[in-house]
Amino acid sequence: MTRRPGVTRWSAWSWSVAAILPGAGPGRGKVVTPEAADGTVTLHAGTARLDLFRTDTEAYLTALNGKPPALFVILRHAGGQPSGELPELVSVTASAYEAQDYADNGEDLVERVPLPPALEDWIRAFVATHHREDPFVKRKRRDHRTPAGPDGIGDPRIRQAADIYRPPAARKPGAG
Structure with a gap:
């Protein structure tokens, strides 16, 4: 993560993802490059x-077919408000659809980061092994106007004293 001084008076700091480091060990908050004169670190x-997941291969293809292919890093500020503190790393995903879900909630930061070549090869091999194209199935039109069947109201087979839907001839004594 790179922290730069904010460019507006409303934000003291601006955070962005610098790169993905495959195989990096634990070390949250560890300084990778020392602080520059302008405060960038x-x-x-x-x-x-x-x-x-083999069920998400379509979403991986969407991310792989982007220019450039990318991973998505999901971050969350402590307390929900940007500050000078390092945002919390929530997740890293190759699914463009999952990243969109995080972006839609409005509380998380979703950064698109270029995919390292080693990870790109691994994800492409996974997709080649597990992806199945779902065939397009055209839905048939259905008539949503169903014929009115006997439901007890207006049904001449059911004896009712007060049925406003029954025709007047059926209410006469001796009729039906």
Whole structure:
């Protein structure tokens, strides 16, 4: 994570993801590059596990087909408000759909980060092994106007004293 001085008076600091480091060990908050004169510093945000699921291969293809192919890093500020503190690393995902879900909640930061070549090869191999294209099935039109069947109201087989739906001839004594 890179922390830079904010460019507006409402934000003292601006955070962005600098890179993905495959195989990096634990070390949240560890300084990667020392602080520059302008206050810019790069810190290790943390270590996250990247899991792939065979049911999500379509979402992985969406991320792989982007220019450039990317992973998505999900971050959350402590207390929900940006500050000078290092944001919490929530997750790293290769699924564009999962990243969209996190972006929609409005509380998390979702950063698109270029995919390292080693991880790209691994994800492409996973998708090649597990992806199945779902065939397109055109839905048939159905007539939603169903014929009115006997439901007890207006049904001549059911004897009712007060039925406003029954025709007047059926209410006469001796009729039906």
